[in-house]
Amino acid sequence: MSTHRVVITGMGVTAANALSSGELAQALVERRSGIRRTDRFGGEGRARTAGEVDLPGFSDEGVDRVSQLALHAAEQALRDSGLASRTGWREEAGVMLGTSRGPALSLESFLRSGSEQARRTLFGELAFSSIARNVAARFDLGGIQSTVTMACVSSSLAIGRALDEVRQGRTPVMLAGGADALTALSFSGFSVLRAMSPTVCRPFDRRRDGMVLGEGAGILVLEELHHALQRGARIHAELCGWGTAGDAHHPTSPHPEGRGLRQAMTLALRHSGMTVDQVDFVNLHGTGTLANDPAECQALREVFGARTASLPVNSLKPYFGHTLGAAGALELIGSLLGMARDFIPPTLHCEELDPRCDVDVVRGEGRSQRIDVLMSTKSAFGGANVAIVARRLPEAGREAR
Template sequence: MSPHRVVITGLGVTAANALSADKLAQALLNRRSGIRRAAPFDIEGRTYSAGVVDLPGETPDNGLDRVSKLALHAAEQALRDSGLEAQGNWREVAGVMLGTSRGPALSLEQVIRSGGDEDARRRHFGEVPFSSIARNVADRFGLGGILSTVTMACVSSSLAMGRALDEIRQGRASVMLAGGADALTLLSFSGFSVLRAMTPTVCRPFDHRRNGMVLGEGAGILVLEELNHARQRGARIHAELCGWGTAGDAHHPTSPHPEGRGLQQAMTLALRQAGLTTEQIDFVNLHGTGTPANDPAECQALRGVFGARAAALPVNSLKPYFGHTLGASGALELIGSVLGMARDFLPPTLNCEELDPKCDVDVVRGEGRAQRIDTLMSTKSAFGGANVALVTRRFPETGRAAR
């Protein structure tokens, strides 16, 4: 039996520059970043820029960790966008597959700092397990299907989407909420500060002056559905999620393999599962952290898979719009890419002005690019050498994506 096809019927966004998918689309069209000078944590007296989310009506302490609040906002947006709320008995079988890097680290920090305050410890302790994020989303919306939290550093939400895709393809689920969330925490801020991975200026992916990342927080959640399930209820379909791949570098705890070995394998596997060739990919959304080692390694991986075509294959990074959201980055950046595909628009890579010769690929810069995209790939990489690639195509199938 052929695998079931999987489509995207709902998009939910919580980001520094947008609190819905429609607002994110406008931010990308208008090149509007949500990154601002901020000092959410005092790290050796230094001040950094960050992508800080202003959640509407947020209560400072209602028992939920901030990462769950970010995820719940995005999940509510995704479900509303999908139109499922007006349908029948879908909740009892709908699953939740969410990725996170730092998880509820703020609650853990609160527990550690609570000292002898037993009330404070009890209030935050239930949020400390990473499983609390998916649990809180499932509980809020009454979702009784597959329930899982995935964590693998910065590819966490990409892994979650890939695994949710597999669950539906193999007939184990018809509806999945998939994506991820991460909040700004002292753990991440201090850790990347010690590694000197954060820029004191601006994030400039692929630019020869790049000197580090900007951290952000947020959540991206998609409603994934089996195609016939979506058709039967007359759902609006944003795109088809048609393949994914993951592979490791086996190289270094923090640095990527110089030739992007694992990323090449992940892209190749994603193409194979999607049943597509490199000629059918119109655009690639890269990880693009703006760090010295990441960007050239990604470009090298791109050349390894696409050969000479890599020089003319449009690519971008969306991190200058809302920061590196760690475990949420895969979902947020896939959503941003799908929104661009629907509008025949390639968002530019902000702050990339003088291309590094080591990144001699077709980086979309400046005003962005009006271009029809039928099939796109989104790639993410992580500390520890993890890599994920996801392939998405326009729906209904048209042009090259239909072949």
């Protein structure tokens, strides 16, 4: 079976610090975080900050908050791709979206409601499949519909599977990414696990004390290269390959040596046909929790060896919070925006490296550097890990094969 090259022609963002990819690019350059105090879920001893999204003027009655976040990002992505105003592509185009908590706000309302009418209205939104369904219906997309859920790697898995759909010739266009909303369920759950910081998220820092939750959505338009070139599309990057592997270790803690992540990165390199020497930058999961950060750094050392000392890495979670199932997509988009500007955004609040995280963490003002190949990695409860490789499309590669 012949394989097709896959490129990214559109990017859409819904985040606490940006409502478009352009706004996110500016926020990363300015080191502007959208995390702020919230009293929605607070109680004594609980975290009081989060990455909340404001969607002024955006209303869709009867649609769960998570679908609203996804719809906004999808609209942005299609507009960015130039497909929104074109015809003849929607019938085969598919949707592959990831989420961790799904339409949890509708579930919470459903359980609290005493009105039978309200419960009937909410019922249609309770299924996780409603997210992809709502996006497909809004934009009249007739191809594959799928909602993927695997905790915090959900959108990364969705992007990887969408890449396979296009690469194997099943469809020329896919919308891929993910969304999650802030809910009492997620806030209380991570609070019970003592995984949340009462102050700020400090990935890789010696003083780190947990994550800060966020909400949002990131959507990519994936397109077969020849299809994109024929219509004269602007190409952000080529999506080269991906890998996924499990720790088989613990329900919530990562393998201390990053076993699954190491395998995911190795598979991603193999799938993309890249070597460790070709990767210029790695966007890590970087939750700021005690166990995650050292495990990631250990996996990085084992995969990249001596190359690790000069391989810049960062975490983007201090900018908009840990967006759970949306994290992979939003942070890949943030990394691609940096690549387009020859800039690696700094890891906010990382001031004193933990000796166990002694890798080249980009801090301070950020770093001006040309990036031709990047990797983005994500990990999740249950031991799931995903790595994605993307590259700047060389001018010679723009000729369709």
